[in-house]
Amino acid sequence: MRELKIPKPFLDRYNEILGDKSSEFIDYCKKPLRKSIRINTIKADPKIIIKQIKKKGWTLKKIPWCNNSYWVDNWGETPIGNTIEHFMGHFYVQEASSMIPPVVLDPQPNETILDVAAAPGSKTTQMAEMMKNTGVIVANDPNLGRIRALRFNLDKGGVVNTIVNRKDGAAINRTNITFDRILLDAPCSAEGTIRKDWKVLNHWGEKHIASLSRIQKRLILSATDNLKDGGTLVYSTCTLAPEENEEVISFLLDKKPEFEVVKSNIKGLKTRPGMTTWRKKQYNEQVKNCARIYPQDNDSEGFFVAKLRKSFEPNKKTKVR
Amino acid sequence: MIFCGKINQKQKNIKQRKITIVITMLQFVNSKKKKELTKQLDERFGITKETFNDYHFIENDEKFWICSQDTTSIDFKNLRTEGIGMLFARKGITLKPTTNMIQLFGNQAAKNIVELNEEQKTRFLSGLDISELDANVDSGYVIVKFQDNYLGCSLYKEGTLKNQIPKARRIKKLY
Numbered sequence: 001m002r003e004l005k006i007p008k009p010f011l012d013r014y015n016e017i018l019g020d021k022s023s024e025f026i027d028y029c030k031k032p033l034r035k036s037i038r039i040n041t042i043k044a045d046p047k048i049i050i051k052q053i054k055k056k057g058w059t060l061k062k063i064p065w066c067n068n069s070y071w072v073d074n075w076g077e078t079p080i081g082n083t084i085e086h087f088m089g090h091f092y093v094q095e096a097s098s099m100i101p102p103v104v105l106d107p108q109p110n111e112t113i114l115d116v117a118a119a120p121g122s123k124t125t126q127m128a129e130m131m132k133n134t135g136v137i138v139a140n141d142p143n144l145g146r147i148r149a150l151r152f153n154l155d156k157g158g159v160v161n162t163i164v165n166r167k168d169g170a171a172i173n174r175t176n177i178t179f180d181r182i183l184l185d186a187p188c189s190a191e192g193t194i195r196k197d198w199k200v201l202n203h204w205g206e207k208h209i210a211s212l213s214r215i216q217k218r219l220i221l222s223a224t225d226n227l228k229d230g231g232t233l234v235y236s237t238c239t240l241a242p243e244e245n246e247e248v249i250s251f252l253l254d255k256k257p258e259f260e261v262v263k264s265n266i267k268g269l270k271t272r273p274g275m276t277t278w279r280k281k282q283y284n285e286q287v288k289n290c291a292r293i294y295p296q297d298n299d300s301e302g303f304f305v306a307k308l309r310k311s312f313e314p315n316k317k318t319k320v321r
Numbered sequence: 322m323i324f325c326g327k328i329n330q331k332q333k334n335i336k337q338r339k340i341t342i343v344i345t346m347l348q349f350v351n352s353k354k355k356k357e358l359t360k361q362l363d364e365r366f367g368i369t370k371e372t373f374n375d376y377h378f379i380e381n382d383e384k385f386w387i388c389s390q391d392t393t394s395i396d397f398k399n400l401r402t403e404g405i406g407m408l409f410a411r412k413g414i415t416l417k418p419t420t421n422m423i424q425l426f427g428n429q430a431a432k433n434i435v436e437l438n439e440e441q442k443t444r445f446l447s448g449l450d451i452s453e454l455d456a457n458v459d460s461g462y463v464i465v466k467f468q469d470n471y472l473g474c475s476l477y478k479e480g481t482l483k484n485q486i487p488k489a490r491r492i493k494k495l496y
Contacts, residue, residue, distance in 0.1 A: 042425075043424065043425065048469075056496070078496040079496070081492075082492050082493075082494055082495055082496050083495070083496055084442075084446070084467070084470060084495065087446060087472075087490065087492055088424055088470055088472075089421075089424060110391060112391070112394070112395070133389060134389050134390075134391060135389065135391045136389060136391045136392045136394060136395055138395065138400065144403075147403050151403065151404050152489065154404075154407065155407050155408055155419075155421045156421060156490075158407065158421060158424065158425040159406075159407060160376065160387050160388050160389050160406040160407045161388065161389035161391065161392065161406070162392075162404075162405075162406065163392055163395055163397055163400065163402060163404075163405050164402065164403040164404040164405070165400040165401055165402060165403065166401045166403045167400070167401050175399040175400060176399065177395060177396070177399060177400075
């Protein structure tokens with residue numbers, strides 16, 4: 001059996017973050033990921049779909065933090081995508097951790113939502129479902145190829161409340177549209193997805209992380225310009241690198257004091273608080289309220305989620321360098 | 322350097338023109354046209370116009386999209402729009418509903434529905450035509466159904482269902 005080779009700087013980094021518990025994290029990185037699905041209530045009745053799936057001999061275990069979502073075991077040789085239920089768009093194959101950011105954002109029917117980096121659409125379709133296909137989601141992505149995948153998934157999910165937009169996420173503030181809630185699931189080094197795809201480690205490196213951190217800071221500053229006063233922004237990544245997470249949030253809090261980090265209590269999910277220091281850098285104390293989701297805590301992918309609320313004070317536009 | 326600059330400016334202008342064309346091509350369907358569109362669906366499939374009361378439609382020269390009412394609250398001309406709502410139907414001599422439209426609204430249909438058996442369903446989902454059918458439907462686009470699943474749209478002519486399932490959606494081996 002092929003063995004996952006983890007670069008030494010990666011191991012050193014997690015020794016620094018987790019101390020003597022880092023071996024547990026590394027062990028989980030090597031474990032295959034459990035399959036999980038979310039039933040699409042826009043098109044299907046969950047009770048009927050569960051019955052049909054169980055007939056195939058699959059075992060379903062409820063994912064506690066997201067309605068109508070399940071871990072699937074005993075699917076044996078059956079490719080989950082080669083079923084009539086998947087053809088019909090009755091369920092969406094989505095990693096359990098990736099369901100968390102929309103749950104934290106909690107979009108409501110008839111609201112106006114911005115999804116800054118939407119493709120391939122798992123979180124956008126989840127939000128559309130939470131909004132009962134009403135209101136409007138501006139689903140943005142800069143890449144045409146990824147937009148095709150996004151539109152395919154939106155159409156398949158029966159989603160009618162989206163406007164797909166192709167723009168650099170950092171340029172959205174040039175429009176004068178304001179949103180009730182914004183999801184920024186930022187492009188990242190994807191450390192948390194090693195269990196799904198070992199190739200992630202081929203691109204991994206300290207320089208790559210530093211460069212992504214700069215992009216993320218631009219994106220979050222731009223996105224916040226479009227948020228209504230009193231609105232909510234959720235920043236998430238599928239990485240655990242502090243430079244791409246707490247550092248980005250701390251940067252925003254310094255630039256825009258009208259934002260505060262709100263603690264998000266997620267049902268049935270074990271989280272750890274955000275890190276206030278990393279390699280001689282001191283972050284804003286509020287980052288403690290962010291949620292670090294380690295693979296070993298919930299047998300999932302690694303994730304980071306921060307919920308930010310904008311106060312009702314007047315918004316001053318910040319120049320992005 | 323100057324030469325390169327001119328080329329870039331020219332390319333930029335072309336790009337800008339293309340975007341403008343895409344944006345101006347998309348327009349909201351007015352209530353008169355919506356009435357005509359829903360009338361066609363009622364006549365062909367028995368899907369009543371009330372089904373679409375809560376929705377708006379957008380069109381270009383070739384296609385119709387369906388979207389939520391609130392999408393009109395956004396001035397999408399400020400955006401670089403790649404799509405609004407869900408692709409609903411293609412224009413032509415007769416209206417051709419998309420697979421996704423049938424999957425979402427097919428359960429509201431009352432006529433021109435072809436029901437497949439287990440074997441036919443497997444063939445249909447793999448992208449094959451179904452022949453020697455004895456269906457009580459009119460020639461033209463019909464709704465294809467298996468049990469409670471409205472699978473999509475197909476062209477029916479002289480006992481044959483011509484498959485219209487998009488290639489990316491076909492399943493070669495169904496479980």
